[in-house]
Amino acid sequence: MPVEELLTLCRQEDWSRLAGQKDISDVRTLWDLRPAACQQWMTTLTREADQMRDAGNPADAANFYKGAFALAPWRLDLGMQLGNMLKDSGQLETAEHIYRTIITQAPEEAETYLQLGHVYKIQGRRILALNHYHEALERDPTCEAAHRELFLAGDTAAQRASMSHRHLSHGTEQSLHLAATLADMRHRLDDMTAVLPDISAFNAFPSEDYAIFRKLFRIPPPPAATPLPLTVIIAQDDVSEAVAAAQMTALGSMSSLTKLYTTGASSTLRDAWNTRMRPGLSITHLPDADALPATLPHTEKQVSGNVLLIGADCIPSPLLADWIACAVQTSTCDIAFFDAETLTLSISRSALFEATALQPRPAADAIWLEQEDTIGDAIVFSAELWPTYRGKSPARIIRDGLTTGQRIAHIPYPLVASPRPSDRPVCSAPHPLPEQFVIHDLPEPCTVVICTRDNAADCCTMVDSLFATARHPDRIHCLIVDNGTRIAEDLLLLEKLATRHPRVNILRDPSPFNWSRLNNEATAGISTPNILFCNDDMQMLSENWDMVLAGLLRAPSTGAVGARLLYSDDTIQHAGVLLGWQGSVIHDGLYEPRDSNAHFGRWQCTRQVSAVTGAFLGIRAEVFARAGGFDAERMPISYSDIDLCLRLQEQGLQILWTPLIEARHDESASRGLDHLNPLRHSLGTMERAAFENIWGVRKLSMDPTVNPVWVDATLPLRLIRPVSPSVALRHIQAT
Structure with missing residues (x-):
């Protein structure tokens, strides 16, 4: 029998003509009457279908698989091939029907849910697609394709599962455990620093897991740079003792700090600053920011210095001054801003706070800044610009700097931190047009x-x-x-x-x-x-x-x-x-x-x-x-x-x-x-x-508009990774 005639009869389910008898309406009866012929017909149809599939002709392959599946509807593998070819030829609604038919007969088959998820993904029905990928994983937790689809779709749970699986497959459970407890195991720091680079080479974390990420990865020191004189102006209005203590510790470690101004500090805090900062450091306490001088004393002699503004709740990183010097000398920038992190009180006796959330800042954009503050409460700029920016907020300084053509750099590390949680609502309507x-x-x-x-x-x-x-x-x-x-x-x-x-x-x-x-x-x-x-x-x-x-x-x-x-x-x-x-x-x-x-x-x-x-x-x-x-x-x-x-x-x-x-x-x-x-x-x-x-x-x-902390392994702005100093320097120069 010619192949085309066979295909037509099978697609039409004309079992009587194939059997050579009248009133044959059931394909199983056909197999009982002519088993050898049915097997030969099945072989012919599947061979033609496979050839069409391998040649990249999914529509023609679907026709032959449809005939073969009609001839043997219990062969769910043929139904799966039919669905796949229908999907690949763009016949998505028909493919969906075939996959659902298979699910009815074999509800525990993970592959069917996976392929049905692909159909919904192509149709743009994202929620249905994700649900079916999850269904596939429920039936087969080792289904790599479903893991990958959910990972790429930005599904946080899947990203965590994938990350765990990757750690296991790379044999790094012990390394991760050691790295996670690094903060409490100071005596093993030298051993662990050799392990961390290997972990960071393949690790990415959902941004929601920043607390774990931060325990594993510290801010790296920058390449060596010549220290630059630094004047710090720090607000002290309503600052808690714990925050003030952390601020004093961080600033006290900065050898380049030449002048310190506090504004709004209580008498108790003033005494603490005078006592805890290094001897000889010039400290001036002022009632508020309006009392700051029009010119800074050291700028008259050291024009190469910088001014660092720090908000009341901001705790600077001990590496902040080093990264400022590196950024200024690498990019010759006039102004720089940095990422931030949110803190909570630590349960560890080795630290006052621990980080729980990252605030990766986007590139500086004057239009965006008219609607939202993307800069935060800390900024550094050339001391020569102090008369221009005195009394202005960091966001305003960036806006003005963009308008006047100042060179502005973004340092992609959380060099300041705050225990104040974000008050930004989760949902919002669009901002009015600037x-x-x-x-x-x-x-x-x-x-x-x-x-x-x-x-x-x-x-x-x-x-x-x-x-x-x-x-x-x-x-x-x-x-x-x-x-x-x-x-x-x-x-x-x-x-x-x-x-x-x-x-x-x-x-x-x-x-x-x-x-x-x-x-x-x-x-x-x-x-x-x-x-x-x-x-x-x-x-x-x-x-x-x-x-x-x-x-x-x-x-x-x-x-x-x-x-x-x-x-x-x-x-x-x-x-x-x-x-x-x-x-x-x-x-x-x-x-x-x-x-x-x-x-x-x-x-x-x-x-x-x-x-x-x-x-x-x-x-x-x-x-x-x-x-x-x-x-x-x-x-x-x-x-x-x-x-x-x-x-x-x-x-x-x-x-x-x-x-x-x-x-x-x-x-x-x-x-x-x-x-x-x-x-x-x-x-x-x-x-x-x-x-x-x-x-x-x-x-x-x-x-250049995207913070390099974001990993491009999945949807944008879902996963984070450690930023190496070389990547950070490229970003600083690009911004």
Whole structure:
């Protein structure tokens, strides 16, 4: 029997024709009547299916596996192969049905839950995907694929389990135990220091486990640097005896300290400072910060010195002065700030406090600082700048320094600590737009450019939502680039859309898909001052989005603007683009809750980013033209949005992201699943090579806006690692 005929009969479950008898409706009866033939047919179908699978043709393989599974429905291995091929060919709903059928028959099979989790992951149904990966682990705790998926998804429990497993497999249980008790085993320090570098080479910790991390890893000393004179101004208002004692101990160990001012100290604290600090140190006690002198005595003779401001509850690290000297001499910075950690009273007799939480600070951003204090209560700056910054908070000093072009460095170690817990709420709405971007007149006219093909329903939803939510829809124009729509119903929908909205025009371009070229050519006839590039599979959620976009683009310093894109479950898909994540790029905020206020309100503040996605990219028309548009020759689809943003930054322009413009986006619907399409995958690889040829491999090795304590092994800002001095110095120089 020809293979195609056999396949058709099996898919149709026409057992009568295969048996050569009438009224055979049950496949088991067929096997009873013709066992040898059934076995031969099974061999033929599975051989064809395996060949199609191995050749990279999952859709054809699925057809043959479907026939084989119909012929032997008790062969769950064939059902699993069928589900896998359906999944890999993009037939996700059918694959889900097959996997659920298998689960009904074999509910204890972990692999089925794993593969079903993959289906939900591809569909963007993250919660369901994670639940099924957990189900797989319940049935098989050794399922490495499920561990990996949960680890990469940022699941804290999975990260802890994976870390424990990794420790076990590397045979380091004893080393970890010794390192964890290092603080209480001072006499074994010399032995342990030889072990710690090996542990740090492969260890990453969930940020929630900072207390354990901190016991394992200490702040390393910097490379040797010439000590610099240091004037310390420390607030003492309402400071507890324990905090003051720790401050005195730390500052007393700094040999470069030449002058100390306290403000707001009680008489008891003043006496303690005078008694506990080294003899000969100049100490001045003042009632408040307003009483600080206009000029500092030592700055008149030693202009190379620095001023360190410390808040009332801040306890400096004994290494703070050394790292300040190193940072200043390495980067010639004028101002530096540092990470911090939160403390609790220690149960150990060897220390007053122990660290429980890390506050890894982002790069300095004046716009972000208008909305949230990302700097904290400690800062150091050149003594020459004292007259300029006297009486100002650390955050204000950074903002002013950025405005006046001062060199600002970030030292990525917790060089100050405080027992005061954070009062930042866990959840928050977006911060109001900084005043400098608020406009009160009419927004500049804007043309929205949307490329589409055979996706008219989604495209219409997006266009309708743009006009419905704009405060001034009469200032919005829309140019739909129809890249070869063939479905008659879709063509009709596009025509109706243009009729419904007089400011919608349709440009027909059936040439092969080249996202960059299509958008470049669409802008040729645009006369509006602003342009907004959008995907067709989104829906605008924000009222008055046009006012926000126009306000951000009106600033001369703005290069491009991105928005907060959300998945259907209200988790974040895009909050800017991070460079250097696993050697590539990744969306900031990926899968974080929409209202998360973590990381200094990172996803609730309008701020600067390295790049924004082309799925929603606003830009002034003259800026786009001056930059040369998207690189359609070398990056027709991927990386061209990142490339444009980097070129704009080279021109001194800022890339801004705001949560005040929100759109829902079904990311996989725009162009399909590239990782399942060999041609698209190879094209993406070629575009990656082109990007690296232009910008260098190093551009995708780090993001200057991200603290190097974060590990790129999983989703952004989930895992932390020890920062080596060499990495810290590179970061200091980069910032």
